[in-house]
Amino acid sequence: MSGAAAARAGGIPKDLPDWTAGMGPGVTDEPYGAPSKFEAHVVRRNVEWLTASTESSVNFTPLQDLNGILTPNGLFFERHHSGRADVDPAQHRLVIHGMVERPVSLTMEDLYRLPPVDRIAFTECAANGGMEWRGAQLNGVQFVRGMLGCAQWTGVSVRTLLEHTGVRLGAKWVLAEGADNAALDRSIPLDKMLDDAVVAYAQNGERLRPGQGYPIRLVLPGYEGNMWVKWLRRLEVGDEPWYTRWETSKYTDLLPTGKAIRFSFVQEANSVITAPSPEKPLNGPGPYVIRGLAWSGNGRIARVDVSTDGGKNWVQAPLQEPVLPKALTRFYLPWRWDGGSALLQCRAIDETGYVQPTIEALRKVRGRNAIYHNNSIVTWLVNTTGEVENVQVA
Amino acid sequence: MSGAAAARAGGIPKDLPDWTAGMGPGVTDEPYGAPSKFEAHVVRRNVEWLTASTESSVNFTPLQDLNGILTPNGLFFERHHSGRADVDPAQHRLVIHGMVERPVSLTMEDLYRLPPVDRIAFTECAANGGMEWRGAQLNGVQFVRGMLGCAQWTGVSVRTLLEHTGVRLGAKWVLAEGADNAALDRSIPLDKMLDDAVVAYAQNGERLRPGQGYPIRLVLPGYEGNMWVKWLRRLEVGDEPWYTRWETSKYTDLLPTGKAIRFSFVQEANSVITAPSPEKPLNGPGPYVIRGLAWSGNGRIARVDVSTDGGKNWVQAPLQEPVLPKALTRFYLPWRWDGGSALLQCRAIDETGYVQPTIEALRKVRGRNAIYHNNSIVTWLVNTTGEVENVQVA
Numbered sequence: 121m122s123g124a125a126a127a128r129a130g131g132i133p134k135d136l137p138d139w140t141a142g143m144g145p146g147v148t149d150e151p152y153g154a155p156s157k158f159e160a161h162v163v164r165r166n167v168e169w170l171t172a173s174t175e176s177s178v179n180f181t182p183l184q185d186l187n188g189i190l191t192p193n194g195l196f197f198e199r200h201h202s203g204r205a206d207v208d209p210a211q212h213r214l215v216i217h218g219m220v221e222r223p224v225s226l227t228m229e230d231l232y233r234l235p236p237v238d239r240i241a242f243t244e245c246a247a248n249g250g251m252e253w254r255g256a257q258l259n260g261v262q263f264v265r266g267m268l269g270c271a272q273w274t275g276v277s278v279r280t281l282l283e284h285t286g287v288r289l290g291a292k293w294v295l296a297e298g299a300d301n302a303a304l305d306r307s308i309p310l311d312k313m314l315d316d317a318v319v320a321y322a323q324n325g326e327r328l329r330p331g332q333g334y335p336i337r338l339v340l341p342g343y344e345g346n347m348w349v350k351w352l353r354r355l356e357v358g359d360e361p362w363y364t365r366w367e368t369s370k371y372t373d374l375l376p377t378g379k380a381i382r383f384s385f386v387q388e389a390n391s392v393i394t395a396p397s398p399e400k401p402l403n404g405p406g407p408y409v410i411r412g413l414a415w416s417g418n419g420r421i422a423r424v425d426v427s428t429d430g431g432k433n434w435v436q437a438p439l440q441e442p443v444l445p446k447a448l449t450r451f452y453l454p455w456r457w458d459g460g461s462a463l464l465q466c467r468a469i470d471e472t473g474y475v476q477p478t479i480e481a482l483r484k485v486r487g488r489n490a491i492y493h494n495n496s497i498v499t500w501l502v503n504t505t506g507e508v509e510n511v512q513v514a
Numbered sequence: 515m516s517g518a519a520a521a522r523a524g525g526i527p528k529d530l531p532d533w534t535a536g537m538g539p540g541v542t543d544e545p546y547g548a549p550s551k552f553e554a555h556v557v558r559r560n561v562e563w564l565t566a567s568t569e570s571s572v573n574f575t576p577l578q579d580l581n582g583i584l585t586p587n588g589l590f591f592e593r594h595h596s597g598r599a600d601v602d603p604a605q606h607r608l609v610i611h612g613m614v615e616r617p618v619s620l621t622m623e624d625l626y627r628l629p630p631v632d633r634i635a636f637t638e639c640a641a642n643g644g645m646e647w648r649g650a651q652l653n654g655v656q657f658v659r660g661m662l663g664c665a666q667w668t669g670v671s672v673r674t675l676l677e678h679t680g681v682r683l684g685a686k687w688v689l690a691e692g693a694d695n696a697a698l699d700r701s702i703p704l705d706k707m708l709d710d711a712v713v714a715y716a717q718n719g720e721r722l723r724p725g726q727g728y729p730i731r732l733v734l735p736g737y738e739g740n741m742w743v744k745w746l747r748r749l750e751v752g753d754e755p756w757y758t759r760w761e762t763s764k765y766t767d768l769l770p771t772g773k774a775i776r777f778s779f780v781q782e783a784n785s786v787i788t789a790p791s792p793e794k795p796l797n798g799p800g801p802y803v804i805r806g807l808a809w810s811g812n813g814r815i816a817r818v819d820v821s822t823d824g825g826k827n828w829v830q831a832p833l834q835e836p837v838l839p840k841a842l843t844r845f846y847l848p849w850r851w852d853g854g855s856a857l858l859q860c861r862a863i864d865e866t867g868y869v870q871p872t873i874e875a876l877r878k879v880r881g882r883n884a885i886y887h888n889n890s891i892v893t894w895l896v897n898t899t900g901e902v903e904n905v906q907v908a
Contacts, residue, residue, distance in 0.1 A: 139693060139694060143569045144569070152558070153723050154546075173540065174540025186720060190666050193549075195546065195547070202538065203540055204538040210552075229797070235848045272584050299531070301536055325581055327549065327550065411630075452629055
């Protein structure tokens with residue numbers, strides 16, 4: 121007789137677990153739910169030595185424990201420059217001015233009354249992988265690629281907003297500015313704003329979290345995360361960039377020549393194996409699944425290759441649907457581990473034909489000064505013990 | 515001089531809000547994040563008179579406050595029959611037995627080692643809208659259609675599992691049983707299980723919440739929610755259904771003749787306007803957006819029509835991408851309210867050509883006994899005050 125049948129017959133076997141032997145809490149105790157206590161290790165983490173303060177700092181998404189293409193809002197990485205602003209939406213305004221015909225100051229209600237759009241897109245800090253670049257071998261996919269998240273964003277397209285204000289002849293750039301203490305501001309090409317930019321008030325169904333810019337942030341599919349201005353309070357239309365500190369002293373790519381690339385907006389094709397990984401070692405030889413993510417700021421992922429021998433041989437990994445432009449794409453590849461050491465790699469190819477480079481190839485072009493836009497192939501060394509290490513191979 | 519410019523220059527204007535004048539909390543205080551305090555009203559709610567206990571009861575998704583097609587895990591409706599089980603994944607097993615060649619008892623680690631699939635799908639309680647059916651005019655979209663949610667689910671397809679166990683000649687049904695105190699069990703056609711059923715361990719990126727069946731639940735795209743067995747512990751393969759209490763005394767559709775339809779699995783095409791709605795009244799004449807959701811257990815939504823005059827005239831609402839089979843589909847339709855009374859309706863048409871019926875048409879077929887599978891058109895009466903009421907029109 122099964123446990124359940126015995127229970128129905130009135131005799132509860134002594135070995136029944138608590139959750140079968142008795143009732144659990146009812147439906148009123150969690151108006152807003154929480155993960156299981158057995159998942160308490162799945163959290164955002166920071167790197168203490170990385171920044172001088174926690175207010176101008178970052179916490180990282182635990183990619184090793186995630187599935188599919190969506191990042192839960194509670195686990196979505198945060199990069200702030202003056203801490204997490206807690207904005208009252210009733211007081212908040214979005215001002216649109218500069219080279220427009222009809223400047224406006226919009227309340228949240230004004231925004232809700234405009235036709236919205238939904239858009240699934242990843243956002244990634246320009247510095248994702250930056251610690252690697254300078255040679256720090258942080259042992260964890262959370263730190264190696266965890267300044268990354270993907271969500272369905274809902275809001276009003278910038279095109280709709282600028283149709284309301286009108287734009288003057290000669291306008292070419294838009295400055296976006298945040299309402300937090302840092303007042304981070306970035307110059308964005310008007311063409312991009314009219315293409316697919318969104319002033320978003322929702323993320324993954326619910327309103328933005330404060331750490332993601334509540335009540336509104338800019339969404340710029342494919343562009344580096346700092347340009348997705350949070351707590352957005354101002355859009356100014358102009359005819360040239362503003363050369364703010366965030367696009368001159370920060371977020372530029374310093375070349376070996378001493379010159380720096382400015383306005384390098386797009387996050388190029390990238391990918392990472394989330395398991396096995398330093399946080400997800402192997403438990404003896406046998407069947408496993410190589411789980412990973414790929415993404416490109418230039419469109420759809422066309423193909424992902426996986427190597428278990430450090431890039432000598434590659435096999436194509438099947439991609440999970442949906443494969444959406446400028447969104448995370450998930451791949452799973454069955455793999456039988458024979459117990460020997462292995463060098464796991466993946467590389468993304470996007471619909472433009474761009475192939476994710478090795479770190480060697482990228483360094484030939486960029487040198488070692490730049491810390492942003494490191495989209496080079498990540499290598500995990502699987503030891504014979506099953507432990508996994510972050511290594512760089514020539 | 516703008517506030518930000520003044521702040522940079524050292525003089526902070528007195529009217530600057532706190533979040534601009536000073537820094538917010540750093541990145542270490544919320545390892546797992548939470549919504550803004552200004553969104554505290556966005557919660558699951560229950561209906562006190564509906565059930566005799568909170569353990570065998572339901573809480574409802576606040577559809578009126580949601581965007582896009584994904585339901586956040588913290589706001590996903592819960593229907594339990596013996597409370598929310600809190601299962602230890604280390605102790606949990608999935609047993610597959612009956613008419614199989616090789617019965618198995620799988621640990622969670624065994625499941626992780628099998629190739630996974632991702633699938634975006636809605637789940638809906640068979641009783642969604644059931645209170646309406648008996649004439650209760652609950653004033654809120656949360657209660658009228660809130661036993662509904664949509665997520666990206668990740669797990670192992672049942673096909674993969676049954677390929678491992680093998681299935682004996684003549685097998686036609688599979689019993690799925692939960693590990694909670696109710697031990698809810700349902701008979702599911704083998705064909706459905708081999709088509710698109712998934713033993714899921716993740717929802718919207720992270721592991722299932724306890725209220726959704728942690729560590730594993732059955733995902734049956736398009737089928738009624740109670741069959742998506744939570745805390746899944748057992749799959750038994752057989753050659754006929756088991757006629758459990760959950761498919762004989764419960765979850766059947768009682769016809770006027772006294773006969774009952776059993777095994778009515780599919781949630782047919784349905785839709786609802788989430789705003790304006792009783793919870794989202796209008797604030798004076800002017801431009802608004804009619805926001806709504808449509809879904810069908812039979813495939814993709816092909817079209818959504820919207821009426822503002824109780825079904826006399828209809829206009830087609832644009833659908834937001836992605837439009838996925840057996841998933842929620844979002845529509846937004848701009849609407850200018852002239853301040854007069856209006857009767858807002860929407861109706862879904864799916865790719866099979868099925869048109870969501872009026873309640874009158876459905877009652878002609880079903881009578882008034884059945885409380886399940888009420889997918890009839892919902893009507894919101896907009897009063898001249900802007901308040902919105904749930905009404906039924908002939």
